[in-house]
Amino acid sequence: MSSLMVKELELIEEFRDLSLVCEVTPKSVKLGILKLTNPFLEKIMECQKMDERLMKKLVLINEGK
Structure with missing residues (x-):
């Protein structure tokens, strides 16, 4: 059972090292x-807002017309 716990801790460390964005x-x-x-796309989105x-x-559209 302790070998399973060691493997689990190793997997947790590897997961942490991935630096995932959530x-x-x-x-x-x-x-x-x-x-x-x-x-370029960011600039288009900014201009669309104006x-x-x-x-x-x-x-x-939001009013359903």
Whole structure:
């Protein structure tokens, strides 16, 4: 039994060494090691937030129209 406990501790240490990123959302828990970002896409998302026409359409969509 002690050999099982040793193996369990080794696995826990290996898991800890992975440095996983944990993201909790209302519908899921996401674990990941690598997160890639695209500055171009981030810039598009920022600009979309300032686009009045797009925001008006988003409001209509959220109202079900």
